[in-house]
Amino acid sequence: MLILMERGATPQQVQAVLEVLEAAGVRAFPQETAMALSILAPHASQALKPDRLEPMGGVAKVVPITSPYKLAGTDVVASRTIVDVRGMKVGGEELVIVGGPCGVESREQLFTVARYVAETGVKLLRAGAYKPRTSPYAFQGLGTEALELLKEVRDTFDLGIVTEATEVETFEEVERVADLVQIGARNMQNFALLRRAGRSEKPILLKRGPAATLEEWLFAAEYVLSEGNRNVILCERGIRTWADHARNTLDVSVIPAAKALTHLPVMADPSHAAGRRDLVIPCARAAVAAGADGLLVETHCQPDRALSDGPQALLPSDFIHMVVQVRGIHEVVRDIEKHSRMLF
Amino acid sequence: MLILMERGATPQQVQAVLEVLEAAGVRAFPQETAMALSILAPHASQALKPDRLEPMGGVAKVVPITSPYKLAGTDVVASRTIVDVRGMKVGGEELVIVGGPCGVESREQLFTVARYVAETGVKLLRAGAYKPRTSPYAFQGLGTEALELLKEVRDTFDLGIVTEATEVETFEEVERVADLVQIGARNMQNFALLRRAGRSEKPILLKRGPAATLEEWLFAAEYVLSEGNRNVILCERGIRTWADHARNTLDVSVIPAAKALTHLPVMADPSHAAGRRDLVIPCARAAVAAGADGLLVETHCQPDRALSDGPQALLPSDFIHMVVQVRGIHEVVRDIEKHSRMLF
């Protein structure tokens, strides 16, 4: 049982509720988030009924714990959430494409890529300043220097910036530059980082962990939402399976499955899913056909010289083809959905 | 090393080759398939060179064993294979849709479904006469009775029949009725059944096993091809992973990955992949967007009363919507490909 207190509930009112729970032999944990003060009482429903608590002063609502997603669930918020990223409406009518290199490597590399990305009409640039890497000896990103370059590139090409925050310590620095802060797959259950993201004023792109169930992913979103940040975009990026022809297995069915449970927008990252340049475009098309609201795609001016993830980066010419193709697919899907709404 | 003998090679010529191999201390296994007489000598390349054998009488070619797919590979056959199923060209310009119930349950059920399938313009009907089931106590299909009904329904609605052969013993009976014989996922490495399929004159639909790598799948096709049947269609149907929101994980990237290695057409079965009615259409769209040449989709007039796989069968109205949507997606993909060919 979760007892949600009213905004202005007094300490005395909280204490009164705790006493009722204690008298019923029920353990209770007061919890305070930016959103609400609440009292978590895991086994309370076995000992007493909601109507014993609901009339009490300061109590807003008593929620049974069986319903898992308090803030992300479609039963809580009926309409679909649209997240505004520097004017782009993720979850709206347009397909939102984010393109760019895995990491910022140099001024020249970043500006070259940004130029051709912008020329395709894409409005958001991705590029990592801090890179979480499997080995401590691998290239870890240019950090602060990269963030400075990202600020500059944004102004030059009028591009929104999508970049990853890898730890609480440097979150603020990233957040100051980013228009959309990415939480990477490896950090999907880094709860301190999720709570920090929940206190940010920037929208959050939450990648699915490589072995995360849909439930775990939505609970990770719930960590962000429960701290007060309602602008969360989910991003499928391939899951770890035994299949060995691709780096990961793009799980297209999780896109409609997530949309059935949550009102949050869902994007896809075909680059990390495929891990091989020749599979990225078909995967991008498939994700859009399955209903993705947007794509996060890696492209590099010289993939062979990239310091990370070169084999999955699209060449400039491929990137342009990809944009054209997925827009074609998206138009069909959008028309289908409009048509369905008219019919039913 | 694989020594392919000429069609008319004499026993004496074979014997001569075997003696050379023996003299080199190399173990050799003569093999005879419908396609060719050959001598398999796994470790021969360490002991002697191809040019020792190639000039010998009756020897057609000496193939190194490192290249794995002798008949399915794109290096062997340059053009893409188009399989004709009762006039439908699988692997050609049109998207080929196969619709129908999981199993034949009754005359009424079969004819009701066939009628609305045919009305959507779909030309091929799927329905199992023999059903491989996890439990020996589950409904195993109506067998011979179902095959009779399938013959009748074909004539009534002018529909090609796609149905599964589950064992060597009943293969002939199935093959007489089917226009396309399905080898199911569980039988992907039932090598006796594959060899029997290789001696059939009917085209074969080879489903990917739920835990088969791309390599294993292509070798399974190679078993069919090596017996002489060149009309093999591959079919992705979802793989077994830990993800629990769907019955299986539709592996869209295997479609382009397979097409890069083989000239055979590739279809997809979104019904078994999704396992949940509400995910079937998005999965169908995704498969087509990824480049599938066709779809195998389950639909039932009364899914709640189906004897098998009811939860994943599309309702009649859903089926029509699905057909319209995937055709829309396919047009975009086909135009893209035509356009690409013009450009490059």
Add this chain to the structure above:
Amino acid sequence: MLILMERGATPQQVQAVLEVLEAAGVRAFPQETAMALSILAPHASQALKPDRLEPMGGVAKVVPITSPYKLAGTDVVASRTIVDVRGMKVGGEELVIVGGPCGVESREQLFTVARYVAETGVKLLRAGAYKPRTSPYAFQGLGTEALELLKEVRDTFDLGIVTEATEVETFEEVERVADLVQIGARNMQNFALLRRAGRSEKPILLKRGPAATLEEWLFAAEYVLSEGNRNVILCERGIRTWADHARNTLDVSVIPAAKALTHLPVMADPSHAAGRRDLVIPCARAAVAAGADGLLVETHCQPDRALSDGPQALLPSDFIHMVVQVRGIHEVVRDIEKHSRMLF
């Protein structure tokens, strides 16, 4: 609902039951196995109660279908099954070890391995005559010639023979030589083969499929049992996962989990699980510690020259060490179990 008829039930009695079901609007399928005549009526329990049918002439029992394993389940047979393989009691007090090469390659190889296997006190020899191989071009076994050698080696060294049946067609030939007929992992759901095994008088070793759940594995056993052969031994051999340090992941917990659901003995094959010689012995020890009733282990006199699975074959000296180690572990486990029985 499964209506089990008495052995001597008449066609008239069967007909009477079918009429009652039909009158209740329930679909029914008469089924005949070597064990029993039964009527499968999947949705009957919604329409009528068992006590409507149980008093009818010829009806032995009405079994609800919710309980899945009719013959393999611990609720059906209370005591644990002990399978006798040429005097070795699998499922009894002794740990039963089966050792030998992957395949019979030559008289010399087979006799060399058999000699040192027998010298360790191991009483059962494994070696494939027919080998199911991923590629049609790989060594497929020596077939009939191998079976002749196995007969000879049995008499020479007084060893029981464990060898695989890969298809219905050659089952009889294999069965004549084998003391224990193996159904391989790839054939775990080859239902025609399972039914054939169910009609054999030889005990069956049923390997778990590389992606089979415990439920699917037990249902595969049920296919064999339901045809009348009660001597089934289960064998865990590693499952397919994304972990890449071993060929498969040995699933030790499935051993006690299977024993909780079924009365059948459970063995383990650490060789196929590990796929690397250096991991085989630790895996063998782990399986025994988890409660395995026996082991199936590959060993070869010259692993580097083996025609299949050389990298996982134990060297002769390793094999002896393995036998000593697992016997030590097994003694501890057996004493624990005896002690437990005394205590509780």
Add this chain to the structure above:
Amino acid sequence: MLILMERGATPQQVQAVLEVLEAAGVRAFPQETAMALSILAPHASQALKPDRLEPMGGVAKVVPITSPYKLAGTDVVASRTIVDVRGMKVGGEELVIVGGPCGVESREQLFTVARYVAETGVKLLRAGAYKPRTSPYAFQGLGTEALELLKEVRDTFDLGIVTEATEVETFEEVERVADLVQIGARNMQNFALLRRAGRSEKPILLKRGPAATLEEWLFAAEYVLSEGNRNVILCERGIRTWADHARNTLDVSVIPAAKALTHLPVMADPSHAAGRRDLVIPCARAAVAAGADGLLVETHCQPDRALSDGPQALLPSDFIHMVVQVRGIHEVVRDIEKHSRMLF
């Protein structure tokens, strides 16, 4: 190429190396850890040879990057590492068992469990003060209050304390109380946390992530080691697979596989692997038989009332049995290893 500088290398010497690299057209990244100053030059080996750099002032060694584990690898440190946890030698001759509840729930619960754990002769107590939980609404641990109780229980029962650090912010607080600081499975690639652990003076227990390859796990250890903390213990705790009879699949073969690559000790957590009380003891035995240096096992005085992970907690009587059994198995394994060393 990794250029390790000498301890006393001057900025001028570093600069000189950077200039040589720059002149060769090679990108270089100076890196400073507690252990060493080094220069990472990913593509240097294509442009220049080690002997161009090795004679330079201040250069200690030039390491090719192909050898991945600089500090954890068996090629770097020949002898096996023994980690001392309050007098217990993990990686030494004795099996080290850690027992206790999932989380500290109350003074009474903690002291009750600690008493019977201590009575079995076990010297280390596990119990979480901070609990990383999938849902933000689940019990998150008693935090500071729990740490106070852990301090008290250590003094009362003379038990070493094993408890988890979940974030950088509270690391110091945890580290002050813990004798062994656990990094949980979800945080295996929380690199900020790993680096913080690397600057701790307490030994670190690094759990394998639920979908981590052996390589990723060892690189995570490398993050800790490279900051200066050499006391790292690896802990296998089950991996995520499609198998559904247990919570996770205990990967016993990773224990010997890890020991082949690294000199660090390896423990196992059968509780999280099994997730079901009845499978925990067989899994514990299997892990020890596979060569684990120790076990981390959950036990609770009243599992049915546990606030987390109750179903996998051993009852007090089971815990005692488990200790007796695994010690029996360990004795056999240890004798085997001693005997092997004598023989070879």
